[in-house]
Amino acid sequence: MVTAAGELRFRFRLLGDFRLIDEADGRDHSPRSRKACALLAHLALEPDRRASRDRLVGLLWSDRGEVQARASLRQALTDLRAHPAAPLIHIERRDLHLAEGGFSSDLGEILACAAANDLAGLARILDGAGSAILDGLEGLDRSFDDWLMIERQRWRERIVQDVLHAVERNGQNDLLDLRRAILTQLQRLDTGDERIARLGMALDQKAGDHVGLHRRYRQLETGLQRDLDARVSPDTERLLRELTTVGSVIAPAPRAAAVPAIATIPQANVEPPILVIAPFSLIGDGGPDGALLTSICHDDLQTALGGMRDLRILSVDAPSAERMKAAAPASIASYALDGSVRADGDGWRINLRMTRIDSGFLVWTRQLTVRQGELLAAIDDLVARIAGAILPVVERDVGKLMEGRVPSGSDAYPLYFTARAKILAAASLAEVQEGADLLERAILLEPRLTNAYLQLARLYNTDFMQLMAGHDAAPLRARAFDLCTRAVALEPTHGGVQSRLAWCYLRRGDMKQAMQGFMTALDLTPFHADGINEIGFGLVHLGEMKEAQRLIARAFELNPFPSDEYFSDLAVLYALSGEHEAAETQFEIGRNRSIHYLAVRGANLGMLGGAKRAAPVIDELRQRFASLWQGDTPARDTDLVDTMIQFLPLQGPAERSLFLTGLEQAGLRITPR
Incomplete structure (x- = not known):
């Protein structure tokens, strides 16, 4: 470190947890005392970087008597006099101030880059920033908390305004990706600001990234609900509808025959x-x-x-x-x-x-x-x-x-819809079984009700929506296959029928038939967003990751309000493609707690940060799996892993290997049988 006081320079990191960094060697010289950190942070954010002793006493020791409070301040100042930055911290009789030119800060650099239209600089600074100003300094004193709340709001508004203006001023096409990245980082700072989200959504659409557009909207929606208990404004919802579902990239199905009068x-x-x-x-x-x-x-x-x-x-x-x-x-x-x-x-x-x-x-x-x-x-x-x-x-x-209707025992179609509603709302295996029974009744009443076959086949092919394990899956798989073949006989040109049959082949390990079925389904359903997403997720299991990503992205294009499943399916694709940070982002947005998604997320976190980072997810996975287990002996990690492979029939060797390696790195004890 340079010893001459005039050459000393330190940098405050104020976005995220407080840090004081020596610019000469990059060493962290943050004080150990949280109140000393708070004192320096207060000076760093004051317009003239100056504060009186009375102000500091009232800010950090307001709950103590005056004598005790001033003694505490003196002790804090004694510690600062021994700090490496002491030559730049001027401690005087009445007040304290920081030497001019001795300190910089990330907030100041953001404002300077925005004023200079330096988008590359903005992206660099924001990329390493935290999500809240002076994160972790809450709870020191009620007066400091009040000051901190106001400062966060003031600085957040100023940063958002200046950065948005910089992004809007620099509209060159070659800067499109950089502008989008800045807005993504800025949205972390203020997840509920609709101005950030709207501009970002427009740029995502311009870049042809509908997945990113929907992700940005979902983050806004979540932030508003969590922080303000508010909904997205009608203007932003209207913009979403205008920007989503762009032109056809899949050839439409053959023209239908003329409809009679x-x-x-x-x-x-x-x-x-x-x-x-x-x-x-x-x-x-x-x-x-x-x-x-x-x-x-x-x-x-x-x-x-x-x-x-x-x-x-x-x-x-x-x-x-x-x-x-x-x-x-x-x-x-x-x-x-x-x-x-x-x-x-x-x-x-x-x-x-x-x-x-x-x-x-x-x-x-x-x-x-x-x-x-x-x-x-x-x-x-x-x-x-x-x-x-x-x-x-x-x-x-x-x-x-x-909702609320009691279907007639002789009316097949209301039975079908009631069953679907019951299954979607089900919280237990017994409730799903009730829905399956209604579907079986509907088929008996009307053997031509194709959609009932498809719903039942999905239930049986996924172990009643993955709500049981440790059982003999063969009868369920056979029943699902039988239902699908009967549905094909009824409607061979139904895209959903072909897709569901392809999933049956996939679980049997017949990759050729599965791929043929998915491609046939795709030809028959060029505009069915949910169907296209289902096909794309099927291709993930076949190891066709590039085409899978294209189709899942297409589903985002066609559906103005994609479900959580879209985000979770995309997260699985990213995880199995080795894009672990991108996968974690999608899992956060998806919020789908299905056990197979939980398993992939655990494996993904294992790849990212090992067992320590994955521990909360793996603990939940073990607990959830234990509640599904129907075996005669207590469930082991090996049983869990075997069942997850059954739930996720990964046929691509690279994807299966990555999944298993991730689960091991996440802390699951996988022992050979």
Whole structure:
């Protein structure tokens, strides 16, 4: 260390836990006393880096008598006089101050870089920063806590404002990734600031990173709920809808056959939810291109949505209320989708809405804009946006309709939806079994109810949603395979059927048949976000990581509000690809506590930081597994690992080896049988 006082320089780290670093050699010279740290931190944050003794006594020893408080201050100052930075800490009779030019700080460097438009510098400083100013100095004194709360808010607002302005000012395309990285780091500092999230989401969309866009939104949502008990604003939700689900990257399914006139449609014994698509209307003079846009959107929507067997798609030429009600008398729920196209400058504004036919209740609406020069390229985009949003809306609405209903013992489709609701809300194996029994009854009542076969096959193929272990899985697997083959016989062009059958092959270890099934399912479900995510996760188990990542990213594109499962599936992909920090980020966002995700997260943490870092997750994993165990002897770590491989049928040798190595490094005792 340089001894001349004029050459001494120290750096305060104020973002995160307090540190005082010698700039000459990088050594940490933070005082051992927390109150001495707090005293220096207070000086570092004061505008003139000066404070009176009276101020310091009231700030750090307000709960003591004056004599005792001043004695404590003197002791703290005695310690500072022996500190390596003592020549730069001027202790005078009435006050203390820091030598000008003797100290820098990370907060000052952030503001300087922002003012100079130095994005690289901002990224470097923020990357090593903590999430809270002076983290860990709370609880020293009530007066200090009050001061700290105000300072955190003041500095956080100033940093956010200056950094946002710098990111907005530097809009060059070659700086896009750097700007996004800065906003990601800034969001750690203030997870509930919607300005950060909105700008970051817009840049994510510009970069084509829909996974990052959804991750940023989910972090905002979590931060607002945790810190402020608040919801995301309507403006930010609206921006999310505008930015998500971009153009088609998968060829659509073959055009569906023409739908017969409504009057001639025979009444089926079982009706899934029905969506009636009315012709789009052209408002004003949109010219020939406007008329073409209305026609193509209407026709292509029929084709895209017709590939979703979870919905029955009908088209009507004269969309009167009576005609629409006559189209779907037996369905559990029926909806009408219509749209209008209006000329808007050099393009068109498209307004879409979906209403429940029986009540006219509006369940979904969206407004999109298409520019003149982008017409043909935009049509796939429009279809993808609409198709990707429709099914989640229908599923949520049908779930609400079924709440509290007691289904008739002779009514198969309500039995099916009631079973689904029960399974989704189940907290025990017995409750899942009740849902499975309802599905079995539904199949007996209506042997053509394909979706019931699929739900049952999933339950049996995943050990009733992974709620039991230590049992003979062969009968369950055989039952799942039988259900899937019967479903294929009913609807061979149903993408969900092909995907579920592929999962059965996957658990049997038949990689060729599994891959063929997933690819067939993908061809049949080009716009079904949940289906595409399921296929992508299947490819993770086959070791096809690059294609798996592309498909999971596609699911994020198509679904404006992806479920926790999307994030957790992506976390598994990252973990098994060796991207352990990225995986941990996704696990944090996903919040899915299913046991197989817990096992992969434990292995991932083992790879990141060994048994110590993984210990809390591994402890929970052991406890959860013990509650599922049905074996005759107490469960061992070897039993746990064997079961996790059964739950996660990893066929790629590299991924399986990485998973097992991670579990060992996480502290599981894996012994040969």
